[in-house]
Amino acid sequence: MITIYDIAEKAGVSAMTVSRVINNTGRISEETRKRVRKVMEELHYIPNALARSLVSQKTNLISLLITDITNPFYTTLARGAEDAAKKAGYRLLFANSDEDYVKEKDYVDMILSTRVDGVLFAPAGDHSHDNLLQLQKHQIPFVVLDREIPGIDADVVLGDSKEGARNLVAHLIALGHHRIALVNGKQDVSTARLRYTGYKEAHLLHGLALDESLVVHLGFRDFQDDSALNELFQLNEPPTAIFAANNMLAVGVIQSLRQRGLQVPGDISVVCFDDFGPTGAINPFLTVAAQPAYQFGQLGMQLLIERIEGDASVESRRIMLPSELIIRSSTQQLLPLTT
Template identity: 35%
Template sequence: MATIKDVAKMAGVSTTTVSHVINNTRHVAEDTKKAVLDAIQQLHYSPSAVARSLKINTTKSIGMIVTTSEAPYFAEIIHAVENHCYRQGYSLFLCNTQNDAEKIKNHLDMLAKKRVDGVLIMCAEYHQESIDLFNSFKGLPMVVMEWGIQHSQSDMILDNSFQGGYLATQYLIENGHQKIGIISGELSKTTAKTRFQGFEKAIHEAGLTTNPNWIQEGFFEPEDGYECMNKILDQQELPTAVFCCNDVMALGAISAITEKGLRVPDDISIIGYDNIHSSRFYAPPLTTIHQSKARLGEQALKLLFERIHHKNHEKEVIEIYPELVVRKSVKNLLAT
């Protein structure tokens, strides 16, 4: 592999002159500049990225710490962030934590050693230990996104989950459903709790009551949708519709219903939440609540770039709005 000394020797100049040509840091005579550029081309010389990063104090790289890249919702956000990084000429280092505080610490130490220009942190939840750790990295530009108001020093994603839960339940009611169940996420978590509260409001406003056996709590995984739906199906009286608080739980619920010899939506209607890419290919295609993962990822990264380039450290809020996406998994009982 050619070195800067090889280029200097072929061009008949000093290594300092070669450096000035590469970095455009001083005027160099045109014939000298041409000799250096010709030598670079002939030798296929590429300046050391590490050396250049030390000189200009940037590595053109970003770190991203997430709960898990396997979850479809996070995967789509990560895809949006990676695309935006690529368009801006940045590389992305991705780190999964599984909400483990020790993993978060190790990932942050590794990213700092790699001299990334900034870190985007978007986990499902944070322990106080992790929040204290983020605050200790004073010299590293960072965006720490939280779902809901929990820690005053963090940025916030305002996803209007309450409105989304209300929209989903209201749509079921508008289609004639009065016996409605719900498979929620872990209700100690902000996102799951607010979606459930939206469900409760729509039920209350319609003057309906819900059988407590139709209210099941999972952990936003397809296995939870499957198991919770089986618990509902074991009841003597069944709901005509179930609101699943994310799409992957809806997939599990549909599998449980199908295994019992029932059909969606003829026997039980299902509505999901998140509008992940694969939800349109479910059998049947899933009616769901849309959230713009691409906008969320790009807005968070844009905020990080502002902190990198302009040292803006004011707490920020990124707001996204839920929208109903109608497909084929909800039956209109009023039309039959």
């Protein structure tokens, strides 16, 4: 293993001089600096990041904690965060909570022991409050992404979940659908609450009565148990359209519908919140409220780096990004029943 003493011997300088070159401290001539760096390259020496951080109190590491790396929204968000971090000279550590508060807490404990400079945090839900308090207690800067947490004062980058949901449901109503089911996330997640609110507002604005039997609150991650659809289709008046509150739920819904022999949109229309990233461009099918996922990560990282490198006492900032209604082939005009 190559040490700074090996570098010093070959470069003809002291170990202290090598240390100053590595940490960019002290007064050293440019000629000496170049000579030391050349020897470091020749010997393939990689400075010890932990040792350097003990001197500088800075690691240039940022943690990105998200809820589901398999969700294309978070995959694209992560790319935006990574690109912004690299441009500013930071490296990213990824963590995935799987919408699980205990797993999220384990990652927060790891973050506290890793000496990261800051955290981009997409919370699992309202109970993430205690995990975020731990970061505040240890004075680690963080920015909250996608979901707000009551009682936490922090920079946050959000999507307009309420407006996006309202637009999706209004689109279905315009096609003649009055029995619209909502397959949603759990109500301890702010985005699920807001999408439910948008769903209700769309009914109110168009003079439709709200039937709570058409509303199902599941988890956001997947759709492993499709018994909820059984209940929907056993209603006296089953739905003619389904609003899936995120893309992962939409995949499960469509798979379940096909297993029942139902065609989308021939037998039932389906819309969802969030698009499917680059893979969705291969065969675009679902009508969606698409969020600018890359900008979530990019803007969140910019806010976080400003916190790390600037005045931490600046008032918290709140950025809300709009969604875009993209109409594709998963919806169609509802034809009146013939007798």
